[in-house]
Amino acid sequence: MWRETVCVVVVWVIRRWLMQRGSLCLRRCGYDPTRAPLWLVTVTSYARWLVGGDIMYGVDSNLYVSVSRLYELMVSWKMQQLLLMHCLYEKLVGGLDGSMSQRDASLESIATIIKNNPGAVSKFVELQNGRALRSVIELTRDRFSRTRLLACLCLICIKNSSSCFLQDIAIKTKLIYILLELLDDSGQVGEEASFAFSSLVAGKEDLQKLAFEANAIDKFYNHLQNPELNSKRLEGIFLALGDLCSKLECCRSRFMSLQVLNLLVNALTHDEANVRTAACICLKTVSRSIKNLSAGYFMNERIVIPLVRLLSDLCTSVQVAALGAISNIVVDFTPNKSTIIQCGGIKELVHLTKSMDLSLRLNDVWSLRNMIFLADKMCKEAIFMELTASSVATLICDPEPSCRIL
Secondary structure (H helix, E strand, O other), rough: OOOHHHHHHHHHHHHHHHHHHHHHHHHHHOHHHHHHOHHHHHHHHHHHHOOOOOOOOOHHHHHHHHHHHHHHHHHOOHHHHHHHOHHHHHHHHHHHOOHHHHHHHHHHHHHHHHOOOOOHHHHHHHHHHHHHHHHHHHHHOOOOOHHHHHHHHHHHHHHOOOOOOOOOOOHHHHHHHHHHHOOOOOHHHHHHHHHHHHHHHHOOOOHHHHHHHOOOOHHHHHHHHHOOHHHHHHHHHHHHHHHOOOHHHHHHHHHHHOHHHHHHHHHHOOOOHHHHHHHHOOOHOOOOOOOHHHHHOOOOOOHHHHHHOOOOOOOHHHHHHHHHHHHHHHHOOOOHHHHHHHHHHHHHHHHHHOOOHHHHHHHHHHHHHHHOOOOOHHHHHHHHHHOHHHHHHHOOOOOOOHHHHO
8 A cells, every 4th residue: 555655656756857857857968877867867766666566557547547647748759768768668568458547548658659759669569579569459449439549549650650660551441440430439539530530641642542442531521511510520620631632633522522612611710710720721732633723613702702811810820721722722723813802812912921920921922922823914913013012122032031932
């Protein structure tokens, strides 16, 4: 009993010290254990003792969760290496065979450690001759939806951190189907599943093709038709659709044929800034289609008017996302771009060239540049009536070289 009490107290102390002083002391000592301060050596030694015996097994699950939370605090690269040195990895893997709370805490901690860390991924995959990885793959079939989601997140972190692992097409397909199934969960798992799906397929043409074959776009569209979707679910679904349509024309064509665009346009005026941002990001990727741009599907008042209004949104992330969408739409491959002129778009774009925010200014200049592409005489005159000679001179002398492209 006394060991459990001491353990809880020490975990609290370690958490406080690590948050306030761990990173600073590691920087000062240059990650040289011989120069580390005494308190850090004491903490790491005690942490090793903490997981070195039977204390993590056969005790209250909440204690295990508290200890696992300690690992999540150690998220800087150097602290992750310290964890590996003291064999905590293997103890976390041991937790995968424990109770539901132990499994979930271990999966969360493993995902935190290996995320964007190829070295940690390699170490994890090699653990116990691959048994650790097989255990995580096995947990994707767990009867608890939360555990299945966390196991998928671990595998996604492995896949995203190092492309040489999880190349088996069966595992990729399995992840897609599991995440699409988890969308049906009515709780937090259902909300997080679309974000996990987005992370899985982002920038990966092979996975986007597999998702298309799994009718992922139809699945997301069916969920969007639910009028009671909360803002978190809406955001996740639009981000997932945006990543899914980022490379393949077949995905964009399916998106347009299902008329998902109508639901997306409604989201441009949503009360939540995150939803408006996600809708703009999705519109940007869908509008990469030369076929749809040439057909003029995006250059109409129903889309352009809300986008132009978002240029004066109070949230900077919404403005940047709106500019990204406009930058694609105004290319349009046709000389007549009167719609955006009539909606006051030129005036808003020119106004943002004076923004102090670099990301806003850069995206705005790209939008103006694309607006001029294949524009007719009337459009060019409208632009240069707003964009005076002095404004052009200011952009040419912009301290940021990437903003001098106009």
